[in-house]
Amino acid sequence: MADCESLSHVRWYCKYHVVFVPKYREKALYGKLRRQMGSILQDLWMQKGVEVVEGHVMPDHIHMCLSIPPKYSVSQVIGFLKGKDAVRIQRNLLGERRLTGLHFWATGYCVSTVGLDEETIKQYIRDQEKPQQDQLALELD
Template structure:
């Protein structure tokens, strides 16, 4: 068995950046993404976002590619929300990904944890918020 210790900060948006992640579905969406990640043997360290995008810090084992992970999570979560809560829910193509070193892990966790405050206070990190075509 391989030893691995990888952290990724991944961000993606709703179709056309429409604010489709309402407070009523946010918790259900995040729980679904966490559960689906576990099924793929990936670990979500934190997930949070805004009505038009989501940020997560995740560890993805070397048995699955990053693009495969994102594709599976986006497709299945879009389908889950679309069937159960909002049939107009879709993710935009593309995503942003950043590797996170062990030293910067707490900083990345804090940034994702405080997404709403960062957007409200206009203290977002521009590079982390530009994530799709």
């Protein structure tokens, strides 16, 4: 297990495929916000010691493969990321100045563990915007 990370008394390999969406699944992640999403989240990841293995922003959702230290639960990290990120988005990019009620993300999220299929999941995240070749084409005459 050469890919293991270590803390003072533990060796760990905890990777998760996480997806979360804007409130009402609005296509809000485009333009300036889409370009700055990585830098907005990067500061928050560093605060929790989370490593982003792979990530991709779509107009209506974000896919990430995260390596989360075992001292934090997945829900704790995602709650922290979504909460702090929403405040930064509202204040810095959308110009909101309220102290409460700043909502950007939907309440839930999707998470699955990553094991031996890590390369498959990373490829899936990378290829989000590529057209799928195996779908049938609908031709209208």
